[in-house]
Amino acid sequence: MRKLLRAGTVAVLATTALITSGCSANAGSGDGSGPVELTYWAWAPNLDKVVDIWNEKNPDIQVTVNKQDGGDPAVTKLLTAIKAGSGAPDLMQAEYQKIPTLVSADALADISDGAADLEDHFAAGVWSSVTLGGDALYAVPQDTGPMMFYYREDILNQFGLSVPTTWEEYADVARKLHAADPSKYLGTFSANDAGWFTGLAQQAGASWWSIDGDAWGVDIEGDATTKVADYWGGLVEEGVIDNKPMYTPEWNSALNDGGQVGWLSAVWAPGVLAGNAADTAGLWKAAPMPQWGSEQATGNWGGSSTGVTTQSEHKEEATEFATWLNTNPEAIEALVKTANIYPADQTGADEALTEPPAFFSNQPDFYEVAAGVADTVSPFTYGPNVNVAFSAYNDEFAKAAEARTRTAFTDAVAAMQDITVADLKKSGFTVK
Numbered sequence: 001m002r003k004l005l006r007a008g009t010v011a012v013l014a015t016t017a018l019i020t021s022g023c024s025a026n027a028g029s030g031d032g033s034g035p036v037e038l039t040y041w042a043w044a045p046n047l048d049k050v051v052d053i054w055n056e057k058n059p060d061i062q063v064t065v066n067k068q069d070g071g072d073p074a075v076t077k078l079l080t081a082i083k084a085g086s087g088a089p090d091l092m093q094a095e096y097q098k099i100p101t102l103v104s105a106d107a108l109a110d111i112s113d114g115a116a117d118l119e120d121h122f123a124a125g126v127w128s129s130v131t132l133g134g135d136a137l138y139a140v141p142q143d144t145g146p147m148m149f150y151y152r153e154d155i156l157n158q159f160g161l162s163v164p165t166t167w168e169e170y171a172d173v174a175r176k177l178h179a180a181d182p183s184k185y186l187g188t189f190s191a192n193d194a195g196w197f198t199g200l201a202q203q204a205g206a207s208w209w210s211i212d213g214d215a216w217g218v219d220i221e222g223d224a225t226t227k228v229a230d231y232w233g234g235l236v237e238e239g240v241i242d243n244k245p246m247y248t249p250e251w252n253s254a255l256n257d258g259g260q261v262g263w264l265s266a267v268w269a270p271g272v273l274a275g276n277a278a279d280t281a282g283l284w285k286a287a288p289m290p291q292w293g294s295e296q297a298t299g300n301w302g303g304s305s306t307g308v309t310t311q312s313e314h315k316e317e318a319t320e321f322a323t324w325l326n327t328n329p330e331a332i333e334a335l336v337k338t339a340n341i342y343p344a345d346q347t348g349a350d351e352a353l354t355e356p357p358a359f360f361s362n363q364p365d366f367y368e369v370a371a372g373v374a375d376t377v378s379p380f381t382y383g384p385n386v387n388v389a390f391s392a393y394n395d396e397f398a399k400a401a402e403a404r405t406r407t408a409f410t411d412a413v414a415a416m417q418d419i420t421v422a423d424l425k426k427s428g429f430t431v432k
Contacts, residue, residue, distance in 0.1 A: 036314050036317045038062070038314060039064050040063050040089060042065055042068060042092075042093035042306075044143075044304075044335075046339050047065050048067075050331060050334040050335055050338060051063050053330060053334055058321075061314075061321060063091075063321055068093075070093075070095075072387065074092075075094075078107055082106065085311075086311070090312035090318045091306055091308055091321065091322060092307050092309055093142070093304050094108070094307045095305075096129040096130070096300070096382065097195070097390075098382075099138055100132060100209070100384045100386065101384050101387070102138075103132065103138055106310055107309055107310060108138045108139065108308065108310065109308045109309060109310045109315055111140075111319045112136055112137040114315075114316060114319035114320065115322070118327060121141075121344075121345045122346065123144070123375050123376075123377045124377075125300065125377030126141050127141070132381065133381060139305035140307075140326045140327070141344035142305050142341070142344055143302075144267075144342060144377070145199075145342070146266060146267050146299075146370065147200075147265065147267075148269070148298070148373055149163075149264055150262060150263045150264075150265055150284055151186075151261060152258060152262070153283065155177075155261045156173075156261065161177060163287050165287075165291065166291050166292075169290060170186065171235060174241055175240045177261060178239070179240075183259055184261050185242040185260060186240075186241065186262040187260070187261075187262045187264055188243065188244050188245075189232045189242070190246040191398045192394060192398070193246060194389070195302065196246070196264075196301055197397070199299030200232075200264070200299055202298075202300060202378050203289060203298050204297075205224040206219070206222060206224035206225045206228070206380070207379065208220045208383065208420075209381045209382060212432050215429075215430040215431060216384075216430065216431050218417060218421050220416045220417040221413055221416070226410055229410050229413045230406060233405065236409070242260070243401045243404060252277070255273065256280060264289065267370045267373070268342060270360055271359075274357070274358070285360070285362070286363065286369055286370070288369070288373050296376045297376050298373050298376050298377055298378070300380070307322075327345050329351060332345055332349070333351070333352045336353060346371065349371060350367075350371055354367070385420060385427065392416045392420065393412075396411075399412065
C-alpha cells in the first residue's frame with residue numbers, strides 16, 4: 001500500500017518547494033547518556049499541559065511540544081522537512097484527511113508493531129482513517145467529530161414541529177417551518193466548508209477514494225454523493241433552506257435571533273454556539289442526524305490523530321507516547337479538560353465526559369447521545385489529493401449555491417470528480 005501511495009510522491013513534494021519555513025530539528029539522545037528526547041508538532045490548545053503529565057512520570061522519555069499552525073500549513077511544513085531529509089519532528093498531529101497525503105510523501109511511519117492492538121478503543125470508521133483500509137497503522141486517533149443535528153427546541157415546539165429522524169422528515173419540517181415564518185430556516189447549505197459536505201456524503205455511504213490493486217479509484221460522483229447533492233439542491237431551489245455560508249456575520253446573527261433553527265454540525269458545536277450565540281444557551285438540543293435508511297450512520301467533520309514520522313530516530317518510544325496520549329484514562333481526562341477535545345477513544349470519552357457542556361445544561365444526556373452517534377461513523381477513505389477535491393468543492397458549490405438549482409448541485413459533484421481525477425493523473429498516480 002505504501003508503494004501505491006507513493007506513486008505520486010514527486011508531485012506531492014513539489015508543492016512543498018513553495019514554502020521554505022524553518023523546521024525544528026529532530027531531538028534525541030541515542031548514546032544512552034540521557035533521556036530520549038522527542039519533539040511533537042501539534043496545534044491543540046494547552047497540549048503541553050497534558051504532555052507535562054507524561055514527562056513527570058517518564059523521566060527516560062521526555063516530550064517537547066512545538067506549537068504549530070493547524071491544517072495545511074502544518075502539513076506543508078512537515079513535507080518540506082521530509083524532503084530536506086532533516087528537521088522533522090518525532091510526532092505530528094495529523095488531521096484524518098491529510099494522512100494519505102503524508103503517507104504518499106513517506107512522512108508517516110507504520111507503527112502497527114507497537115500499536116495495532118488498539119483497534120478496539122475506536123469506532124470502526126475512525127480506525128479506517130488511520131489504517132487506510134489495510135494492515136499498516138499510520139497514526140493513533142486522538143479526537144473525532146461525529147456529526148449531529150442541533151436544533152432550537154423552543155422554536156420547533158412553538159410551531160408544533162417534531163425533531164426529524166429521517167431526511168424525508170427533515171425536508172418536511174423545513175418546509176413547514178419556513179411556511180409558518182419565512183424568516184426562519186431549519187438549516188443552511190454552506191458552500192465554504194468541504195469537510196461539512198464530506199461528512200454528509202460519508203453518512204450516506206460515500207467513500208470518495210479507494211485503492212484498487214496498484215491504482216486509486218475516485219468515486220466522488222457516485223450514487224451516495226449525488227443523492228446528497230440532489231437532496232440539498234432541491235431544498236435550496238424550493239427556498240425552504242438557506243444558502244448562505246456558515247461563519248459569517250449574517251449566519252451568526254441568525255443563530256442569535258432564531259433565523260437559524262437547526263444546524264447540522266459535529267460534537268464540537270457547543271463551543272461554537274456558546275461563542276457566537278451565548279444568549280441562546282439552554283434553548284438548543286442535540287440529536288442524531290436524520291437518516292437515509294434503517295441503519296444508523298453518521299459522518300465525521302473534523303478530528304485528528306498522532307502519527308510518528310519516518311525521520312524519527314526513536315519510533316518505539318514515540319509510539320509508546322502516542323499510545324499513552326490517546327488511550328490512557330488520565331491523559332484523556334486531561335485532553336478533555338485542558339484541550340477541550342472530544343476523544344476518539346470511546347471508553348475514555350465515556351469516563352471523562354460525565355457532565356454536559358455548560359451551553360447544553362438543559363440536556364443532561366448530551367454526551368450519551370454523542371457516544372451513541374460516535375459509534376456509528378461510517379468508513380471513509382481519503383486520497384492523496386484531498387486538498388484539490390476540497391478546493392474544487394469550494395469553487396463549484398459556490399456557483400451552485402448562487403444558481404440555486406438542483407441540477408447545479410449535481411453538476412458541482414460531477415465537476416469535483418473530473419477535477420480530482422485529472423489532478424491525480426497529472427501528479428503521476430494510476431487512476432482506475
